Amino acid sequence: EAQVTQNPRYLITVTGKKLTVTCSQNMNHEYMSWYRQDPGLGLRQIYYSMNVEVTDKGDVPEGYKVSRKEKRNFPLILESPSPNQTSLYFCASRLGNPTDTQYFGPGTRLTVL
């Protein structure tokens, strides 16, 4: 089954404790990205990757890191989480063109205390 998986689905942590949210896709997609969704602010892109070892900033990259060492994985790293990073995070992937169907993961609900 074609899918994007994220782990963990729910996470409560404390300020400053480094964490990684994993994302994996099994569709051999070139393009992967991370979004955060907040009430009243909508869906905002954090980082995206056009292919292995190629990443670029989205609209809200501050406080986040990503890496793309393998085509299927695109982890999101919060080196020193802060309460303003409490949000719902989505990973997504698509083949390559903007009009290709973008598949979203189930979301990760992160709370930073």
Add this chain to the structure above:
Amino acid sequence: QKEVEQDPGPLSVPEGAIVSLNCTYSNSAFQYFMWYRQYSRKGPELLMYTYSSGNKEDGRFTAQVDKSSKYISLFIRDSQPSDSATYLCAMTRGSNYKLTFGKGTLLTVNP
């Protein structure tokens, strides 16, 4: 001025109504325009896309882009309760550029 503006609603209509959802944008470099639908507690799913200006129809859904006015629309004909969701517009310059979403419009179709 935000790059993409979308009225968050909420919008409530009776079953069978024609629904019009809209976004405006400020970046004239945007070339690809998309509409996503997001059900509660789920990730967004792509509904339709349009490249540059023009109309595109898919069943009960029609997407329109007017680049001269920097305005895009999604029309839903014969709306159904199953159409109740948040609808997000999204746009980008191309493959190697970021994707910018509107805030989404919450639609409820009442039986």
